[in-house]
Amino acid sequence: MTTPDHRDQLIFELSTPGRKGYSLPAHDVPPAPLEGGVPDGLLRSGLAGFPEMTEVGLVRHFTRLSTWNYGVDTGMYPLGSCTMKYNPKVNEAAARMRGFAEVHPLAPDEAAQGALAIMHALAGMLGEITGLPTVSLQPAAGAHGELTGMMMIRKRLITRDGHPRKLVLIPDSAHGTNPSSAHLCGYQVREIKSCARGNLSVSVLAEAMTPEVAGLMLTNPNTLGMFEDEICDAARIVHEKGGLVYCDGANMNALIGKARPGDFGVDIMHLNLHKTFSTPHGGGGPGSGPVVATREFEPFLPTPVVVATRDGLRLDYDRPLSIGRVKAFHGNFGMILRAYAYIRALGPKGIRESAENAVLNANYVRARLRDAYEVPYDRVNMHEVIFSDHKQNEYGVTTLDIAKRLIDLGFHPPTIYFPLIVHGALMVEPTESEGLDELDRFVEAMLQIAEEARTNPDLLKKAPVTTRRSRFDEATAARKPILKWTRPVG
Amino acid sequence: MYPQTYKYTNDHEWIDLATGRMGVTDYAQKQLGDIVFLELPEVGKTVKKGEQMGSVESVKAVSEIFAPVSGTIAEVNAGLAEKPESINLDAHGSWMVAITPADPAEAQELLDAAQYAELTK
Incomplete structure (x- = not known):
């Protein structure tokens, strides 16, 4: 028998009736009923469904979730067109x-x-x-x-x-x-x-x-x-x-x-x-x-x-x-x-430098990846650069596979399949926040993926493997979304 | 691959001129990936050739459905809107709407199966 991993439970599933996360002192004034003072239509009759947790249980739940997150404070976030720069x-x-x-x-x-x-x-x-x-x-x-x-x-x-x-x-x-x-x-x-x-x-x-x-x-x-x-x-x-x-x-x-x-x-x-x-x-x-x-x-x-x-x-x-x-x-x-x-x-000089570095970074990524990936518009670009999966298609590997594999290698994927006029677009925007060392790590990861596409495409099809969950069934999630947790019957 | 009895547009729709029924091609289906939602026009709406009359949403993107010919929407395949994944399984058997053409001459401008196959090479 397998025990459900409590780390994957929703806060509603972690709830136990009667558990409390607070301790209030005794009233020092007589309680006043809401009835009569507030119109009936505005009064809620019960709070059914609210999770009942201890304080430490609640803190652990949300802290655990936060460790599964990926943000610009954890690493490079080259999501094209979104400009995910550092927030000072x-x-x-x-x-x-x-x-x-x-x-x-x-x-x-x-x-x-x-x-x-x-x-x-x-x-x-x-x-x-x-x-x-x-x-x-x-x-x-x-x-x-x-x-x-x-x-x-x-x-x-x-x-x-x-x-x-x-x-x-x-x-x-x-x-x-x-x-x-x-x-x-x-x-x-x-x-x-x-x-x-x-x-x-x-x-x-x-x-x-x-x-x-x-x-x-x-x-x-x-x-x-x-x-x-x-x-x-x-x-x-x-x-x-x-x-x-x-x-x-x-x-x-x-x-x-x-x-x-x-x-x-x-x-x-x-x-x-x-x-x-x-x-x-x-x-x-x-x-x-x-x-x-x-x-x-x-x-x-x-x-x-x-x-x-x-x-x-x-x-x-x-x-x-x-x-x-x-x-x-x-x-x-x-x-x-x-x-x-x-x-x-930043001041006037810093503002100018931010634009210059954003453009320089994107062109650096293009120059280093242009042999491994097709660049549909291969000339000096501005703050972002578009690649396509054209070369990798030969091995049955698509943009989605490349993006998923990047997660394994420690990066947030770029924007994919946009703009629509580029087939299998991978849109990379490093922003000015990244220094040369982080850009090089990203480039090395992309080069490794291009090599894996050639030698071991199955690896890419299975990616990501280092995350708590691998590939989601995105089509079913979109077709039959479950937007609300409902208490199991019984 | 592409049924000989159908006609095709540059925007990857097919139409069966015998019934007026239309859908998107297998090539379009492959490009879109898993289709999750369809937005179709209502019966009685007049549409103009080449203009947007609905949309198809996949896990990758939302794309327009263009009217292959001008005319009036005679029928809507409500069952398909509920099971849009059918398009991924059988694009040429998944009709979306039937159009009563306003101008039969327009059909001359559509591609035949061989021309369409050439377009998608």
Whole structure:
């Protein structure tokens, strides 16, 4: 008979009726019944199903789970397009300062001058870094920023022309959220095919750009890791027909301190503080996706906006052309604060160096792996590089196998099967956080896998073998997901 | 490999012009991997050739289903939406919707089995 391993049990399965994790002193006031004081409809009749644990049992459960985790604090996390850079601990110290951590979101302006000063200063910095001085810090993440930006484009066109136009042009290498955001704003999406170099084709764009088109939504550098070097011409083509240029700022990490989207024709974009500006990302979040735009967008900013007056900073709600509020309170303030701390810590020189090292690291990985793996766009890339499984297919090995084997060798896998226009894509973004020694360990692991694909493909098919669980049945998990634990009958 | 009685699109859909039933090809199924979810148009919806009319989600990605011809959705295979894994087992037998074509001339632009096989080489 096998005993179920208690280490794999859910907290509900570890629960024992009557067990307690607390010990309270006797009441020093007479108990007051809730009945009568609280409306019946708001009273919960019982707390059935809550796990009952001792304190030490609870601590061990969650500490054990945390040791199975993999994060940027454990090792390199080269998840392309996600910019999993290190989250400096000094930012955490700043975010925990009592004056910030305990300020009430509804505090009157005069009692929250410190928090408002951080928001005002960060807006100024983001405006300077992007060349787009009109800023809203409200959006909660990247896709939310896209939606906010597209709503502002729509409002601006309605105000200018009386109608919002019909179409939005999006390159085929775009993040899936781009067409979704445009669609949610009532636009039809038309896809633009990339050229053989992996870039936006200006001639294809010129053909598609009609007076029906509200704008172009693009990512620069794009998701193939390539800088859109004809962006100025592309922007001119869009502007000449009265359209606007939206930039997805997911890949801004390659450009900060080096090139300003406002200078190459972008009208409005979002930034991901949880990518480019080092705030925690993926489980540790929440995210933050500020929108930055040209001065023409000022009237349409979400309310409220932090403005400087003779009597100090205040939140301005009186903006009749605003698209309205897009987030409760003031955005994810803790992230705004961490991003501010990051920019201040790096300074102008550090910001530039972070972009340079991010690009250098990605090119180093490409140069060292280009013989072992196919590089579909083998030229100087920006902050990320795309490989494919083309060479390994010969031995029956796919991108998924390579990714799973990387786990055995101590690395988080890169982004796989994205962008969709590359067959079997492996998208590697080392970020500037990694030094040469860690990059070399990653490269050696990838070279070892390429060799194993040739000599022992079965090993890759079985990977990972060093983890507590090997391959999951991802198809069944997606088809028949079990989203809630239910108590076994009997 | 590809049934001779079907016609094919560059976007990897097949259509049986005798019944109007369409699905995705075996090549598409292999590229997508394990299919987990289908989103199909409703009966009565008019679709335009080449425009998105639904989506197919696999463990790898969500991909669009394009209308192989213009017309009206006459039938939807609700059973397939409940068992999308059938597409991985038999893509050419797993019809998604039936379309009543609006313009028979459009069918001339579709690929035959040999042309499609050439495309996927």
